[in-house]
Amino acid sequence: MKKILDLITEELQNVLKDCGYDPQYGKVGISNRPDLCEYQCNGAMAAAKIYKKAPIMIAKEVTEKLQEKEMFEEISAVMPGFINIKINKAFLADYLNQMRKEEDFGCEKEENPKTIIVDYGGANVAKPLHVGHLRSAIIGESVKRIMKFFGNRVIGDVHLGDWGLQMGLIIEEVKNRKPELPYFKENETIDFSKEEPPFTISELEEIYPTASEKSKKDEKFKERAHQATYRLQNGDPAYTALWQMIMKVSKEDLKKNYDNLQVEFDLWKGESDAQPYIPSMIEDMVERKIAYESQGALVVDVTQEEDSKEIPPCLIKKSDGASLYATSDLATIVQREQDYQPNHYIYLADKRQELHFTQVFRVARKASLVSSDCKMDFLGFGTMNGKDGKPFKTREGGVMRLEYLIKEIYEAVCKKMEENPSIQKEHIEETAKIIGLAAIKYGDLSNQASKDYIFDIERFSSFEGNTGPYILYTIVRIKSILNKYVENGGDLEKANKIQPAYTKSEKDLMLVISKLSEVLESSYQEIAPHRICQYLYELAENFNSFYHNVVILKEEEEEKKYSWITLLKLTKEVLETCIDLLGFQAPERM
Secondary structure (H helix, E strand, C coil): CCCHHHHHHHHHHHHHHHCCCCHHHHCCEECCCCCCCCEEECHHHHHHHHHCCCHHHHHHHHHHHHCCCCCEEEEEEECCCEEEEEECHHHHHHHHHHHHHCHHHHCCCCCCCCEEEEECCCCECCCCCEHHHHHHHHHHHHHHHHHHHCCCEEEEECCEECCCHHHHHHHHHHHHHCCCCHHHCCCCCCCHHHCCCCCCHHHHHHHHHHHHHHHHHCHHHHHHHHHHHHHHHCCCHHHHHHHHHHHHHHHHHHHHHHHHCCCCCCECCEHHHHHHHHHHHHHHHHHCCCEEEECCEEEECCCCCCCCCCCCCEEEECCCCCCCHHHHHHHHHHHHHHHHCCCEEEEEEEHHHHHHHHHHHHHHHHCCCCCCCCEEEEEEECCEECCCCCECCCCCCCCCEHHHHHHHHHHHHHHHHHCCCCCCHHHHHHHHHHHHHHHHHHHHHCCCCCCCEECCHHHHCCCCCCCHHHHHHHHHHHHHHHHHHHHCCCCCCCCCCCCCCCCHHHHHHHHHHHCHHHHHHHHHHHCCCHHHHHHHHHHHHHHHHHHHHCCCCCCCCHHHHHHHHHHHHHHHHHHHHHHHHHCCCCCCCC
């Protein structure tokens, strides 16, 4: 189904062509002066320079030929050469009725669906999720859903940090505390498959920071941790078995926390999965002279002529033979190419990692790890800050665990709900969890990903303004009206056609609904969930204006009431589709 802007643009382009002008000047956009018109074309201004005519002359010539078109309620040329448009109410109603009948409201899907890898977890094992993991999880989940909505095969990967010195540090600290464990008994044959994890997640989460701090002060401990890392990475069966226990306990906890955010991954791969691909990958780069030795290390030059600033070579192997994050990321690409042959990679991480991903992408292309037409995007996000403008911390000044943050906003929502005497107490707990999740996700996603933002629990949990709870409240309000309509004997099946708007607020609402395809497509093309948030708020505001201006259920004219109920149904479905793309749902009551 064509977008409404495209349909209007086609009409202007056809007339421009008939008048002897290049059709490209007929592009129509939404008016930035809604008090004057609904749509606007500024092409006459540019055309005037080419055709040596006053822009108002071109604009008038075009609008005169469009006066009789049924699509337009009003079309006029305005100095110095704008074309102002108001759409015909019947045309708009027909467009919405067609939207209702089409799958996914007629949004055009990919003609050639792609395989897309979205890498958006990045948590380290043996550590709790904290607020620093929030943005990657929330934005990544929404990006995955948006990509999938347009018909692509989308694979989300948590890509855990589960390798390297951190694992050696944990193993060595466990050995210090529990030397009697079978993993540390030399020259004994033990069936490790029968062993139970020798630690809880709480113990494990305390072990790593202790070991990390100890390694900074105790050189002997640090050396033993390096030896433990070496043994693990060279396949020592006892240390591999202990590492598997660390992974088992960590993954169970991570899955629980990601589930609380309604964030799901198709793959639970980690850096460890990429390790077998590293030797042959590096050997190939050396043989083809893509990688070369520099001061004992292996590097790949990634500078390009068009660079405005210097991009340093990508280090893929240290002088001591150790691999780096870039090596692991490149080997992961090799693995993904072998398993999935993606057309598009999207990586989410802190925007301060932009240089790292620039280097990795360039090496991947230079070494032909990916095809020349494979798209690689880094979506770098800004910092989540407290009200003081600094990175969000606990009251004690530490990094807040994610589960505590979720609990705080849940309690804030509960408190607001308890202030409303009309809410039944037994529904508060369940509903507050749904609203709290919407508050967190919408609060994050409504900001452009690359920008820092202030995480304000009081504002995000508000039921008024541009917030998740306000969007949910709007949906619940519509559900309530529809339920009352049925309770009063109304038949929702009979409400199946939207009539031309009877009021201005009604037409304004219809105009916003008609923009859905443009919004979703721009969000898809730009990888920008905040576009959907902007649209949701505009749609909710326009619906509530319409709701306050008409009395829906008491309307005596049946055709008008059917039209309004149909419009409500469509509004609800559009709102629900959009919040699903953002990763949350609406409750039945609030």
